[in-house]
Amino acid sequence: MPDFSFIQITDHHLLESEGQIREGFVPGYALHMVMKHIAAHVAGKADFILSTGDLVEPPTEAAYACAIRLLGLAPAATAPGPQKVNSEGLHDYPMYFLPGNHDDREMLTRCLFPGSEPVELYNFAFEHKGVQFIFMDWGPESKAVFLRETGNFLYQALQSALPSVIVCHQHVKPIGSRWLDSFIADEIDDFWEIVTARGIREKVLGILCGHAHITYEDEYEGIQILGLRSTAFPFAKTDGPTLILAPPHYRFVSIQNNVLTSRIYRVVI
Numbered sequence: 001m002p003d004f005s006f007i008q009i010t011d012h013h014l015l016e017s018e019g020q021i022r023e024g025f026v027p028g029y030a031l032h033m034v035m036k037h038i039a040a041h042v043a044g045k046a047d048f049i050l051s052t053g054d055l056v057e058p059p060t061e062a063a064y065a066c067a068i069r070l071l072g073l074a075p076a077a078t079a080p081g082p083q084k085v086n087s088e089g090l091h092d093y094p095m096y097f098l099p100g101n102h103d104d105r106e107m108l109t110r111c112l113f114p115g116s117e118p119v120e121l122y123n124f125a126f127e128h129k130g131v132q133f134i135f136m137d138w139g140p141e142s143k144a145v146f147l148r149e150t151g152n153f154l155y156q157a158l159q160s161a162l163p164s165v166i167v168c169h170q171h172v173k174p175i176g177s178r179w180l181d182s183f184i185a186d187e188i189d190d191f192w193e194i195v196t197a198r199g200i201r202e203k204v205l206g207i208l209c210g211h212a213h214i215t216y217e218d219e220y221e222g223i224q225i226l227g228l229r230s231t232a233f234p235f236a237k238t239d240g241p242t243l244i245l246a247p248p249h250y251r252f253v254s255i256q257n258n259v260l261t262s263r264i265y266r267v268v269i
């Protein structure tokens with residue numbers, strides 16, 4: 001299996017124009033600076049960028065048009081892509097988008113994949129250089145829901161002999177913040193039962209999440225869990241919502257010899 005790397009970014013919360021302000025933050029400008037940093041420092045060493053959700057908030061056609069314009073996206077024929085980014089010196093650079101709870105799945109697929117049937121649940125699996133990527137959907141509410149359909153999809157995908165990376169928006173294990181941890185699915189034990197089953201857990205290289213707007217590393221029964229700060233507005237790990245002034249993060253992820261490791265980059269803006 002050839003080694004490769006990719007880049008995770010998350011929670012962009014774009015508004016209808018690049019310069020629009022939200023709670024003192026400018027999500028469009030911040031994403032623009034993150035992409036610029038990626039292009040200058042790491043894009044040449046990675047195969048693609050992966051966004052783990054909340055591309056826009058609220059979801060409107062104009063907000064998705066802003067995202068498409070900002071990233072210079074060339075539409076992809078079928079979901080989940082990749083899309084091709086053309087901005088900040090990146091040319092046709094592959095990028096995948098998962099919807100977050102703030103995205104409208106139907107609108108996102110219609111805007112990003114005009115030739116594709118809109119989907120209600122963004123569950124996809126694909127192979128990249130011998131590794132399976134499993135995009136799984138916890139639904140369009142802040143609080144995750146482990147739907148039976150998603151459970152069946154996850155179970156089936158993990159029957160593959162390939163090593164797998166699970167990618168989702170909502171987080172899967174408490175991070176130590178009462179309000180954020182109330183968003184974890186009530187059915188989370190059913191999820192872990194599937195993922196940690198004998199013969200399965202050994203194949204799971206890691207789980208990448210967004211949603212919490214906080215960078216962290218954790219594990220569950222030996223399975224690595226990685227969360228990431230929002231590019232738009234970071235939260236503090238407090239029991240209620242607290243915004244903090246801190247530079248956006250992105251995560252550079254490498255898979256070598258079936259081991260997933262990563263490094264966080266800070267983007268001072």
Ligand SMILES: [Fe+2]
Pocket residue numbers: 011012013053054100211213230
């Ligand atoms: Fe978010």
